Amino acid sequence: MPVTTPTRSSVRTATRTRLFTPGPVEIPTRILRALSQVPPHHRTEVFRATFKRVTEALRELHRTQGEVFMIAASGTGAMEAAVVNLMRPGEKALAIVGGKFGERWASLLAAFGLPRETLPVEWGKGVDPAEVARLLDADPAITTVFTTHSETSTGTLYDIEGFARETRSRGRRLVVDAITGLGVHPLLQDDWGVDVVVCGSQKGLMVPPGLATVSLAPWAAEAIEGERLPRFYFDLRKLRKSMPQGETPWTPAVSLILALEEALAMIHEEGLDEVHRRHRRLTLALHAGARHAGYRVFSSNPAHSVTGLIPPEGVDASAVIKRLREVHGMVVAGGQDHLKGKILRVGHMGGYDLHDMVAVTSALEECAGAFGHPARGAGTAAREGWESA
Amino acid sequence: MPVTTPTRSSVRTATRTRLFTPGPVEIPTRILRALSQVPPHHRTEVFRATFKRVTEALRELHRTQGEVFMIAASGTGAMEAAVVNLMRPGEKALAIVGGKFGERWASLLAAFGLPRETLPVEWGKGVDPAEVARLLDADPAITTVFTTHSETSTGTLYDIEGFARETRSRGRRLVVDAITGLGVHPLLQDDWGVDVVVCGSQKGLMVPPGLATVSLAPWAAEAIEGERLPRFYFDLRKLRKSMPQGETPWTPAVSLILALEEALAMIHEEGLDEVHRRHRRLTLALHAGARHAGYRVFSSNPAHSVTGLIPPEGVDASAVIKRLREVHGMVVAGGQDHLKGKILRVGHMGGYDLHDMVAVTSALEECAGAFGHPARGAGTAAREGWESA
Numbered sequence: 199m200p201v202t203t204p205t206r207s208s209v210r211t212a213t214r215t216r217l218f219t220p221g222p223v224e225i226p227t228r229i230l231r232a233l234s235q236v237p238p239h240h241r242t243e244v245f246r247a248t249f250k251r252v253t254e255a256l257r258e259l260h261r262t263q264g265e266v267f268m269i270a271a272s273g274t275g276a277m278e279a280a281v282v283n284l285m286r287p288g289e290k291a292l293a294i295v296g297g298k299f300g301e302r303w304a305s306l307l308a309a310f311g312l313p314r315e316t317l318p319v320e321w322g323k324g325v326d327p328a329e330v331a332r333l334l335d336a337d338p339a340i341t342t343v344f345t346t347h348s349e350t351s352t353g354t355l356y357d358i359e360g361f362a363r364e365t366r367s368r369g370r371r372l373v374v375d376a377i378t379g380l381g382v383h384p385l386l387q388d389d390w391g392v393d394v395v396v397c398g399s400q401k402g403l404m405v406p407p408g409l410a411t412v413s414l415a416p417w418a419a420e421a422i423e424g425e426r427l428p429r430f431y432f433d434l435r436k437l438r439k440s441m442p443q444g445e446t447p448w449t450p451a452v453s454l455i456l457a458l459e460e461a462l463a464m465i466h467e468e469g470l471d472e473v474h475r476r477h478r479r480l481t482l483a484l485h486a487g488a489r490h491a492g493y494r495v496f497s498s499n500p501a502h503s504v505t506g507l508i509p510p511e512g513v514d515a516s517a518v519i520k521r522l523r524e525v526h527g528m529v530v531a532g533g534q535d536h537l538k539g540k541i542l543r544v545g546h547m548g549g550y551d552l553h554d555m556v557a558v559t560s561a562l563e564e565c566a567g568a569f570g571h572p573a574r575g576a577g578t579a580a581r582e583g584w585e586s587a
Numbered sequence: 588m589p590v591t592t593p594t595r596s597s598v599r600t601a602t603r604t605r606l607f608t609p610g611p612v613e614i615p616t617r618i619l620r621a622l623s624q625v626p627p628h629h630r631t632e633v634f635r636a637t638f639k640r641v642t643e644a645l646r647e648l649h650r651t652q653g654e655v656f657m658i659a660a661s662g663t664g665a666m667e668a669a670v671v672n673l674m675r676p677g678e679k680a681l682a683i684v685g686g687k688f689g690e691r692w693a694s695l696l697a698a699f700g701l702p703r704e705t706l707p708v709e710w711g712k713g714v715d716p717a718e719v720a721r722l723l724d725a726d727p728a729i730t731t732v733f734t735t736h737s738e739t740s741t742g743t744l745y746d747i748e749g750f751a752r753e754t755r756s757r758g759r760r761l762v763v764d765a766i767t768g769l770g771v772h773p774l775l776q777d778d779w780g781v782d783v784v785v786c787g788s789q790k791g792l793m794v795p796p797g798l799a800t801v802s803l804a805p806w807a808a809e810a811i812e813g814e815r816l817p818r819f820y821f822d823l824r825k826l827r828k829s830m831p832q833g834e835t836p837w838t839p840a841v842s843l844i845l846a847l848e849e850a851l852a853m854i855h856e857e858g859l860d861e862v863h864r865r866h867r868r869l870t871l872a873l874h875a876g877a878r879h880a881g882y883r884v885f886s887s888n889p890a891h892s893v894t895g896l897i898p899p900e901g902v903d904a905s906a907v908i909k910r911l912r913e914v915h916g917m918v919v920a921g922g923q924d925h926l927k928g929k930i931l932r933v934g935h936m937g938g939y940d941l942h943d944m945v946a947v948t949s950a951l952e953e954c955a956g957a958f959g960h961p962a963r964g965a966g967t968a969a970r971e972g973w974e975s976a
Contacts, residue, residue: 215625217628221838222626222628222629224625225625230624233622233842234619234620234623236614237611238604240611240796241920242918270659270661270664270796271659271660271820272659272837272838272839274837274838275660275664275837277820305819306819309817309818310817311817400838406626406841407840407842408840408842408843409797428698428699428816428817429698430663430667430694430699431661431663431666431821433698447663448661448662448663448664449611449661449787450796451795451797451840452796452797453622453842454795454797529628
């Protein structure tokens with residue numbers, strides 16, 4: 199019977215709510231201000247120029263010479279755009295499924311009636327690219343591999359560079375959901391050989407949700423032409439046609455694009471390598487502090503976007519989540535499906551710094567104590583984790 | 588040869604840009620402030636409560652006892668949602684096409700390979716519901732009629748109540764694009780018998796673009812169940828499942844929903860009937876002022892959302908649009924396709940008041956004078972038009 203009743207009183211420690219969720223993440227004030235400016239009309243030179251600048255900055259972020267399309271939608275909309283623009287009716291796909299977001303690829307392929315294989319992966323474990331290679335060799339009908347960069351449901355990183363090596367050498371396509379990967383981990387689309395990357399605004403990009411992107415490697419430019427699944431709103435050929443004029447076929451999410459411009463400026467000012475390094479440090483800090491407080495890291499191949507934590511022996515994860523919220527004003531996520539009550543998920547992508555990790559690990563320590571597992575010094579351990587990188 | 592060179596100098600008259608576009612429209616400051624607040628996470632009680640309140644307010648706005656679904660997308664996304672959720676592969680549709688947005692229905696039906704009839708309507712003219720009835724009687728295979736409430740490309744209102752009478756009495760479905768109609772003209776979904784209404788956030792609802800809605804009349808609840816066109820991101824069954832919990836299957840456009848809550852509060856405070864009355868007055872004011880300045884109203888059945896204006900004899904509409912922007916800081920839209928250079932389109936849906944109409948008609952008067960058609964007193968005429976209602 200897991201422990202769910204705290205042994206100490208609940209004196210509220212926070213004046214405000216802090217999000218440590220696997221997206222949407224805390225929006226930096228600079229970005230909130232960009233969001234609240236009077237937006238220009240989208241069929242004006244001032245917006246066209248913004249649109250072109252943001253598109254160019256996204257290409258740099260994706261490390262691609264190809265095209266990056268912005269769509270007014272959640273990340274799932276961009277995933278659907280990848281499927282309907284690349285796949286012909288009846289064309290076979292492979293989905294790598296090691297969590298909820300890998301499952302989403304499989305569900306999408308099913309919804310569009312596509313023949314498919316899945317590579318099931320134990321939740322929280324990595325995938326050997328050789329396994330992907332084996333499946334591709336066994337079934338030459340598979341044209342396209344759909345995978346996740348950072349699996350948000352478990353906090354696990356997949357070896358995109360390794361997958362791309364196997365797909366490129368076999369003339370297959372690789373489509374990557376980098377919704378919680380981009381701006382967190384390096385993703386060198388062209389150098390690695392990734393055909394398509396999809397992303398959403400509300401994760402590493404620090405923008406409210408509602409804006410999604412699809413990037414297409416230069417060698418894959420033709421991949422969206424010709425007969426494909428039925429497509430209209432997500433038809434990338436229409437976006438391609440209007441993009442050179444700084445326009446979109448449908449009304450763009452103007453305010454979110456202004457916010458994204460500010461976010462990309464922040465990333466540029468810090469330097470993308472430094473942003474990646476900071477996320478690595480954040481992750482090491484969180485791991486060190488949380489371990490010190492008696493938690494274990496769930497994933498054997500942890501991502502730098504979100505960390506799945508197993509509470510101390512016998513403590514119910516949902517009770518920790520509840521106490522974090524009620525006493526500490528901190529919002530984290532629970533586990534999904536069979537991990538419900540077993541893990542909590544702490545997001546740390548975007549504008550977070552060491553002090554956020556000190557705060558959250560200190561609160562985790564307090565919760566562990568309240569449920570019978572006292573510890574001291576998690577904040578210091580977090581700082582040492584940060585310094586170790 | 589139309590006149591494009593002004594006869595007087597261009598002393599700039601504006602300190603700021605004013606949007607009179609057919610959407611996105613000027614965002615009231617109250618809504619910009621709502622947009623810039625620190626957004627809550629969407630899987631929290633505070634957001635769930637907001638989501639439920641906004642959904643309920645939307646049902647009131649739609650005058651329906653049915654469901655209203657919010658989607659992170661442009662209005663076109665909601666149009667696609669209507670098509671893929673209602674139509675079976677091979678099912679036949681009728682599209683009423685009297686402008687760019689009627690054409691969009693036809694293009695959507697074509698993209699999804701549906702058999703279809705179109706009812707072509709001269710741009711700027713209304714449609715007799717008897718004509719719709721005739722087509723339905725002639726072709727029993729047509730199950731669903733797709734139409735526009737206010738055709739944004741021409742500023743023309745269609746008789747939705749009349750169409751619904753014909754579709755309901757024949758057991759056919761009626762789907763209405765009310766993207767520039769809702770919050771401008773009355774639309775009594777249940778009383779009139781409209782099966783589906785789609786809308787977007789950036790028109791009468793005064794919110795930045797990126798949020799769209801689909802409302803389903805109570806008797807049409809079953810219409811989205813069973814085999815339909817392939818659907819995933821836009822699958823309304825998924826939205827239906829999570830809505831009672833105040834949730835969405837994909838990350839919602841949180842900030843835009845907060846902005847919409849503020850917009851709906853503003854509409855509620857003014858009173859929906861009064862909002863409709865104000866839009867009627869705005870339209871009469873604009874018509875009176877613009878006519879006084881030598882312009883003609885393009886549509887024979889004008890909507891209260893956007894007005895198509897034909898400039899004085901021999902004056903090129905594009906030159907007026909350019910001068911409005913450069914001298915007066917006012918952004919209006921041009922005509923589309925065969926109306927390019929022939930008309931300008933002035934938007935007046937959302938938070939506009941008499942004084943905005945005085946300003947824009949006065950600027951239109953100045954432009955008419957600059958191109959050889961002097962006039963005086965357009966602002967007064969606009970005020971008198973407002974008072975006449």
